[in-house]
Amino acid sequence: MILQQANMFSAILPIADPPKTPSGFSDLLAELERQAVAFARPVVLVNGDSHYFRVDKPLSPLRVRGKPPVTALENFTRVETFGSPYSHWVHVSVEADDPNVFTFRQRLVTPNVKPR
Numbered sequence: 690m691i692l693q694q695a696n697m698f699s700a701i702l703p704i705a706d707p708p709k710t711p712s713g714f715s716d717l718l719a720e721l722e723r724q725a726v727a728f729a730r731p732v733v734l735v736n737g738d739s740h741y742f743r744v745d746k747p748l749s750p751l752r753v754r755g756k757p758p759v760t761a762l763e764n765f766t767r768v769e770t771f772g773s774p775y776s777h778w779v780h781v782s783v784e785a786d787d788p789n790v791f792t793f794r795q796r797l798v799t800p801n802v803k804p805r
Contacts, residue, residue, distance in 0.1 A: 696738035740772020
């Protein structure tokens with residue numbers, strides 16, 4: 690499990706207009722992918738930054754209509770944590786005997802849940 694603040698996946702930010710320029714994280718992303726492939730077991734990256742809770746596979750390319758699918762990198766998972774104004778937390782369970790190893794559960798802090 691790798692923990693960091695930055696959301697390196699600018700192509701899938703939860704904002705209307707993600708940056709159009711290349712990311713300063715290109716080398717790090719390439720190395721993470723290389724290491725995850727070589728490790729061949731579950732790898733989790735936890736980040737904050739944009740604070741939009743999600744669990745996804747950001748190193749697995751999106752399918753493009755009319756092009757052959759690229760092999761997904763299933764052993765790499767990203768967890769983006771909650772953050773202001775949605776102050777909650779994420780419970781991570783680690784089970785060495787489970788082939789998936791990591792399980793994630795959102796934990797909502799009741800006083801921080803605002804009615805709509």
